[in-house]
Amino acid sequence: MKKFFSLGILCLLPAMAITSYADIARPKPSPSPQQPRIVLHTSLTIVPDNKAYEARLQISQSSLQELRAALSNTPGNESMAQRIAHSSTRTMLAGLFMFLSLSFAGVWLARSVQTRGQKAIAALLMGAAVIGAATIIARANAGPPGSWLWRKLPQNLSKGAPTNGGIDIEIVPDSNDGSGMKLIIPQRPE
Amino acid sequence: MERTANIDLAAWRPRQRAANPELSLRVFAGILIACACLSAFLASWLPLQLSVLTVFLFAGPHNWFELRYFLMRLPVRFGKSRNFFLTAFVGIGFLTIAYVALPVLYSFSLWPATAWPNILASWNTLLLLWLAILVWLRGKQKLKRDWSWAIPVALALCSLNWLAPEFFSLAIVYLHPLVALWFLDRHLGRTRPEWLRAYRRCLCLVPLLLAGMVWQLTRTPALADDNGLFWRITQHAGAQLLPNISSHVLVAVHVFLEMLHYAVWLIALPLIAYPRITEEAHLGVRPARTRRSAPTKRASGQFWDVKTVPLARHPRGFPKLVATALAFSAFLVAILWFGFSVDYTTTRDVYFTVAIAHVLAEAPFLLRML
Numbered sequence: 001m002k003k004f005f006s007l008g009i010l011c012l013l014p015a016m017a018i019t020s021y022a023d024i025a026r027p028k029p030s031p032s033p034q035q036p037r038i039v040l041h042t043s044l045t046i047v048p049d050n051k052a053y054e055a056r057l058q059i060s061q062s063s064l065q066e067l068r069a070a071l072s073n074t075p076g077n078e079s080m081a082q083r084i085a086h087s088s089t090r091t092m093l094a095g096l097f098m099f100l101s102l103s104f105a106g107v108w109l110a111r112s113v114q115t116r117g118q119k120a121i122a123a124l125l126m127g128a129a130v131i132g133a134a135t136i137i138a139r140a141n142a143g144p145p146g147s148w149l150w151r152k153l154p155q156n157l158s159k160g161a162p163t164n165g166g167i168d169i170e171i172v173p174d175s176n177d178g179s180g181m182k183l184i185i186p187q188r189p190e
Numbered sequence: 191m192e193r194t195a196n197i198d199l200a201a202w203r204p205r206q207r208a209a210n211p212e213l214s215l216r217v218f219a220g221i222l223i224a225c226a227c228l229s230a231f232l233a234s235w236l237p238l239q240l241s242v243l244t245v246f247l248f249a250g251p252h253n254w255f256e257l258r259y260f261l262m263r264l265p266v267r268f269g270k271s272r273n274f275f276l277t278a279f280v281g282i283g284f285l286t287i288a289y290v291a292l293p294v295l296y297s298f299s300l301w302p303a304t305a306w307p308n309i310l311a312s313w314n315t316l317l318l319l320w321l322a323i324l325v326w327l328r329g330k331q332k333l334k335r336d337w338s339w340a341i342p343v344a345l346a347l348c349s350l351n352w353l354a355p356e357f358f359s360l361a362i363v364y365l366h367p368l369v370a371l372w373f374l375d376r377h378l379g380r381t382r383p384e385w386l387r388a389y390r391r392c393l394c395l396v397p398l399l400l401a402g403m404v405w406q407l408t409r410t411p412a413l414a415d416d417n418g419l420f421w422r423i424t425q426h427a428g429a430q431l432l433p434n435i436s437s438h439v440l441v442a443v444h445v446f447l448e449m450l451h452y453a454v455w456l457i458a459l460p461l462i463a464y465p466r467i468t469e470e471a472h473l474g475v476r477p478a479r480t481r482r483s484a485p486t487k488r489a490s491g492q493f494w495d496v497k498t499v500p501l502a503r504h505p506r507g508f509p510k511l512v513a514t515a516l517a518f519s520a521f522l523v524a525i526l527w528f529g530f531s532v533d534y535t536t537t538r539d540v541y542f543t544v545a546i547a548h549v550l551a552e553a554p555f556l557l558r559m560l
Contacts, residue, residue, distance in 0.1 A: 094352035101345035
């Protein structure tokens with residue numbers, strides 16, 4: 001019985017070694033592929049030029065500054081409109097406070113005034129506040145999807161006409177094929 | 191009780207006028223105009239140097255005079271203003287602590303740089319809502335006025351603040367010195383209403399001087415902020431936020447406004463602030479000395495005398511507390527001067543952070559005068 005038990009243990013030991021890979025170094029976790037990171041949203045115009053010998057990428061001074069600032073993760077010298085556009089949280093809160101302001105102003109005006117004209121102004125203010133709130137909720141200020149602006153690119157290229165649309169600048173890991181930049185244009189079947 | 195609560199308000203109403211008020215008015219207006227013109231000239235000529243000098247000399251003393259002025263305005267019993275003062279003091283305490291904590295938190299790098307505008311906007315929002323509540327509470331004490339318009343106005347300002355919090359903070363830097371002029375206006379309205387018209391005419395000079403300064407300096411090159419101190423001064427005036435405006439203009443305008451601010455607190459208000467001590471006989475307040483021997487000289491020359499503060503003079507007042515507060519503040523002024531002498535740049539940074547308390551304290555006391 002004792003011999004049988006010892007034999008059983010001896011058989012079990014290599015079996016456990018197989019299960020736990022005890023003699024093999026733990027494999028190094030393979031580095032997860034770096035996800036592309038969108039650093040800037042701007043606009044791009046594709047212009048066919050039959051006189052040009054080389055493709056050119058023209059970047060405006062302000063776009064370059066924005067790109068630099070985005071890459072270094074610093075605010076940079078942004079204009080007021082750019083600051084607002086780049087902070088959705090602040091824009092939403094500004095809208096919320098403006099909505100509250102108009103609402104309170106309407107209530108205050110309605111309570112404090114007596115004449116019909118002033119009551120009309122109060123009603124207008126209340127209406128503006130409600131419309132503002134509805135706009136925030138419905139995201140009515142959101143533009144069309146990017147693919148909509150690029151939908152006529154093939155036709156425009158064949159006609160030699162420029163096409164303008166929005167573009168996200170992404171930073172991606174170096175590719176093996178040696179390509180420096182890649183332009184991906186969305187296309188949806190008509 | 192109400193009479194007790196409002197004893198300080200009555201103390202400001204004049205019973206006697208100067209023997210020759212016209213002459214005094216001319217002197218007062220002359221001093222105002224001379225101070226404004228001299229400040230504008232010096233601020234335009236040597237903005238950085240003057241900024242260093244004025245903060246060194248006047249920052250601490252002006253805070254001391256401000257504290258004394260607020261103690262003068264503080265009623266012995268809050269009475270119906272209890273909620274107003276409670277809100278005011280809680281707000282001052284909380285907002286000051288939060289403001290002072292911001293640079294400390296920044297040094298720990300707890301949040302990314304992009305989050306700081308949101309944090310700044312949050313502080314500004316709390317400030318605006320606190321002010322709105324104060325205006326609303328003050329309006330409730332006025333029977334004939336409805337001040338609830340302050341709520342939508344404050345919310346609209348909150349909205350603007352969230353669009354550009356840094357600009358909102360910069361606006362506070364430039365607008366705060368002007369609050370002193372408002373204090374002087376209200377004080378003249380209570381104590382010398384016949385001077386008010388002349389004073390407001392003199393005030394018209396301020397925008398003219400500002401326009402002249404901007405016109406003269408707008409094409410000047412930016413100031414050389416090549417050392418840490420000068421860089422801080424230009425940043426404080428908004429040179430980074432307004433890169434298209436010469437830093438010379440920004441610093442000069444800021445220094446000019448600061449000098450007006452200091453002049454009001456250190457010269458104008460102490461000169462005209464205190465009524466004759468004999469007036470207290472009309473108010474039912476026990477005089478500091480016996481009535482027979484009550485002095486007729488102005489208390490303006492006795493700003494160190496604790497008994498000229500109603501809160502200390504009143505039978506149910508707190509003379510020891512007032513004396514301790516003023517003595518401790520004087521000690522802090524001395525500490526501030528010592529700090530400026532040892533390390534001007536660091537002390538300046540610390541001062542402008544902690545000094546937010548006096549900026550906040552001005553709001554409730556100004557509202558009490560409206």
